[in-house]
Amino acid sequence: MKQEQLVDNDLIKRVLEGDSNAFKLIISKTQGLVIQIIYKMVNNREDREDLAQEVYFKVYNKLSSFRFNSKLSTWIGAITYNTCINHLKKKRIPILDIETEDEKDIWEIISMDNLNSESNLTEGYVLNKERSQILKLEVEKLPPLYKTIVTLFHVEELSYKEISKITNLPEGTLKNYLFRARKKLRDNLLLNYKKDDL
Template sequence: MTINDQHYITKVLEGDSHAFAVLVDRYKDLVFTLALTMTKNREEAEEVAQDVFIKIYKHLATFKGDSKFSTWIYKVTYNTCLDRIKKLKRLQNTIAIDAFTEHEIKTIDNALFAMEIKERNDTIQNCLNALPAEDRFMLTWFYYEDQSLDEIAKVMDIKPNHVKVKLFRSRKKLATILRSQLEPEILQHYER
């Protein structure tokens, strides 16, 4: 003889969590099947089933026994599925119309900007490589490594003012090389 649901409901309300496991085991297939039928997605159905049993556990005291327990579970499952479907539709509409479009545009802009940065960095690196080693070292340390004039002076064993003069000359050399490397059309565009 199977013990009725009310027995386990009473046990759960008295604090016996193991009794709830019996109820879950009895109704898990019903809940999952309904959720799968409504959501048409296995993962969503599994999440709905978890949500349903959490709701049932939290609100078990509100079950009045006016209907069969299975009917109450069915109703909770149905409403949870409807809520989930509405939420998914809102997310799909938001993503498809608003956020996705903005995201796509930002992604494309970021990709183009990243390409520009990479091209710019590659060009600068190629021009740096064309400089004598001392000039390349000073520019790299000052601009890329954020080293101070004093720190560069210590490494090069010269005075900071001398580093300043050498940096100025190195920048001029780099500018000359950059100018020769860049296409005339690009230079004309930026010189306007």
């Protein structure tokens, strides 16, 4: 058993025995992922806070059913994702815009590395920081599902397999959605900015 699984197993056992500090550790360990998913899928601030509480309430109540088929964080990510999807459906908010596009290379202008890094202090620092800010603004304009997949893949650096477990979407579908999200990003960037700005 991997070290992380041993730690998770111990935390779960302690929570099930009534140790509230162990559950606080689980929250501390996973809140970054939970917040990323919620903030990318839901725009309303109050709804975000309510959803975060709802997620951890569900985690606490379902913890005894966790079977270690995936990482604890992936399982909690899936609960978060499904909670957000249900919320969006109740509010009748579109989850994604379906488009059919011809495939082409969309990375001729931008690099998604800018989403994830504040580059080192070099000559290009300011330019890269500006690109990063532009890219982050454009990512926020994507439909909730695209925004979430882009964030999980490029910011959280999760694999297709891990994202598939969180979203319950097949890997092929994820790759397709990621392609469409990148295409939409590229088109928006070309529409709103000069090539030289990117």
